[in-house]
Amino acid sequence: MALKLTARQSQILTLIRQAITHTGRPPTRAEIAHELGFRSTNAAEDHLRALERKGYVHLSAGTSRGIQLVQASPADTAHPVTEPASLPFRLLASARELLVPIIGHVAAGHPILAAEHIEREVPVAAQLFTAQPDYLLRVRGSSMCNAGILDGDLLAVRSTREAHHGQIVVARLGDDVTVKRLEQQGSHLRLLPENPDFTPIVIGPGDDFAIEGLAVGLIRTTPLH
The missing domain is CATH 1.10.10.10 (Winged helix-like DNA-binding domain superfamily/Winged helix DNA-binding domain)
Incomplete structure (x- = not known):
């Protein structure tokens, strides 16, 4: 038993x-x-x-x-297994659409997927992305504009703690969460903007730094001109 x-x-x-x-x-x-x-x-x-x-x-x-x-x-079981509404798996029954949360402003020191950060959940086609995203992060600012990531866009992110040189990542540095391109040369790390008006961020050995996820796609929210 x-x-x-x-x-x-x-x-x-x-x-x-x-x-x-x-x-x-x-x-x-x-x-x-x-x-x-x-x-x-x-x-x-x-x-x-x-x-x-x-x-x-x-x-x-x-x-x-x-x-x-x-x-x-x-x-x-001490706690019988049920199908509670509080635990929806985020794939729709059709397996062709994903139900993905939109993450807005991330409060300092809080996990990105904390409930208070979720604006709402939206269905999106799975084939839009290179890998299944865990959430859509609302982009703020223009530091990645030359990579085609604009203010207000929804960046599709797969949660992971691992990333490789050249990938666009969501990173946490102290209490701030940012989207940048990862530069890794040996043990030296920098977070690179895709806009010459912004300065690269150098990660020091004592910095409170962590990779939160990888960009796997983008949903444009502003009209093309």
Whole structure:
């Protein structure tokens, strides 16, 4: 008999079941972290390992979606697994559209996907993007205008802590969140604007710096002239 689950483990198990039902595949660790408001994928991984130890899932190494459900009765859980409205998986049943939150102003020190930052959720066609986005970030300012990213545009962002030289990233530096192109030369990092009126940001070894996500597409909100 499978061991009893905590409330959070039951939520994650429900999320996995919803994802498989709606999309035919399990969620990634990043998607679980996104849905449940974890600050990193490590928390999602810890809960998945606990679910595996308790006999509810099997995890396959080397693949981001390597989560297989193991049959277990909900009666075995301390918190029965249900389908609460508070945990919608962000793919519509058609699997052709994504229901993606629009993130407006990000308050200092708060996670980007905190509830208070979400203006609303909008359906968008999945094929618009190079990878599935976790949110649309409303661009503020003109520092990336030469890359075609204009004030008011919606930048499609996939949540990740990893990025490579030359990629356009959403980064957190101290209490500020910014969109810039990452320059990485060995251990030296800079955030480069795409506008000569702005100065590159040099990342020092003691700076409070983190990659929040990668740009995977753009929705233009202003008319072409």
